Amino acid sequence: MSEIVVYLRSRRQLGDQIVALPTLYQLKTWWPSRRLKVVARDDVGSFYRALPWVDEFERARTFADYLRSLKKETRMSVSLHHSSERFGLINLMRPPAIRLGFRNARISDLAWTHCHRKDVAEYIGQANLRLLASYRPFDLAAATRACFQALARPHLRSAAGADVVMIPGGGAGAFKRWSLSNYVRLADRLKPLLGDGARFLFVLGKQEAAERDALQAMQRSDFAMAYCRPIAQLSAIMLRARLVVANDCGPSHIAQGAGVPYVGIFNEPNPEWFWHRRGSAFVVPRQPQSGINAITPGEVLTACLNVLEHHAHPAYAG
Known part of the structure; x- marks a missing residue:
């Protein structure tokens, strides 16, 4: 029992x-x-x-x-x-x-x-x-990271790697979805800052089939996708990332728990779903009623640079 x-x-x-x-x-x-x-x-x-x-x-x-x-x-x-x-x-x-x-x-x-x-x-x-x-x-943060390391361990060698993981989903509805076009514009602005070899991985679920098709149509060599992957594989992906940028969605909590540099994009402040810690930041619309897509790629870029500057990402020790 x-x-x-x-x-x-x-x-x-x-x-x-x-x-x-x-x-x-x-x-x-x-x-x-x-x-x-x-x-x-x-x-x-x-x-x-x-x-x-x-x-x-x-x-x-x-x-x-x-x-x-x-x-x-x-x-x-x-x-x-x-x-x-x-x-x-x-x-x-x-x-x-x-x-x-x-x-x-x-x-x-x-x-x-x-x-x-x-x-x-x-x-x-x-x-x-x-x-x-x-x-x-x-130690709460150490225990949380260890949890996702334990799940990720069988997939750390095989999981897709990327400099930046982007999560444009949001199962609760369109009001939580910073658009794919905004993520692409953000990637274009991050690329020269991270180096010409920077790669971007988009994590997508069943509700993001349209985003998957749009990304496939772009045929960009610096873009990859992880579509409908299980939690253990997503954990490995997040742990290997230099930066994760995400809407308020389920997989975003793997990134937050993994302790990697993280920027959350919210339609409004939502402290119950954002872990305030070193190396994390959130962005909301300047005008509360303007909607999530009023947030500009420039605003998110500033947040990304801030978390990268202030976070020392510990290497995974298997």
């Missing part, structure tokens, strides 16, 4: 799953021999069963399902869901010895033996790890 149970946020988006990965990695690093179970409302089991740190996935559709997920063998529960009272109630009804959850000034705060105050201005991936750190301190 599972000794550690982790409750996920009720979200299906890829980004919500990626920001949970370092938490699972760190738990398994602490207790490699303990069985770890992930519990979620949504049908995301295939994602988690493929991870080396998850021993069991359980889908919970009802309150009773959630309650049954805690067994007498469960020693620790970790609730990454920060907006529902049900997880506090479940932990009070069937309390494991160690109970981690977010503090929200609610009655459910009483359930937790260890907690972290929820702050909507804090990057979600960082908040998850700070919740773990309430139990035992550790």
